[in-house]
Amino acid sequence: MGEQAVDAELRRVAALTGGAPLSVKFYDEHRAEGALTAARIIQRSGSWREACAAAGVETNKAARTYRRRWSREDLLGWVRDYLAADGQPSYGRLSAWLREQPDAPSANTIRNTFGTWTAVLEAAMAPAGEE
The missing domain is CATH 1.10.10 (Arc Repressor Mutant, subunit A)
Incomplete structure (x- = not known):
């Protein structure tokens, strides 16, 4: 599956009711048969956020942000x-x-x-x- 097809599938799933912002879980539950899994997309893109950004799709925020508490x-x-x-x-x-x-x-x-x-x-x- 080429990048354009991956981007199109991300956009399709994100357009579904409940698909925006697009989460890994929602994508995997609604992806078309034969479409790449979220895990495979992440492997190819480096991160879910990067994949969604490349497709022009809003993604969910990171569950946590870390900051260094101690120097x-x-x-x-x-x-x-x-x-x-x-x-x-x-x-x-x-x-x-x-x-x-x-x-x-x-x-x-x-x-x-x-x-x-x-x-x-x-x-x-x-x-x-x-x-």
Whole structure:
């Protein structure tokens, strides 16, 4: 199925009652037999929003938007406080300690920001401004 045919099918389904804005679920429930699935369209286009935009179809908004709540320095501050409180630091113990702290980030948030537990420790122990 070529791009023009995909675009035409997206427009057809979006024009149905309840089709605007066009969701993946609505499209898959109403697509013509033999038309590409939403998953295949996403593979080809990169995202549902991109596919719909190319076809000139309004799409639903993202279910969530994420914003970074803590800066790298904020996260390092949490880790430094933990290191000062625990003489035998480990990722598991950091995780448990953070759960006890009001409004603290998760250990996963910290590790995902820095890559690995070793990188977290290196950044936290580096002199200020060198992490």
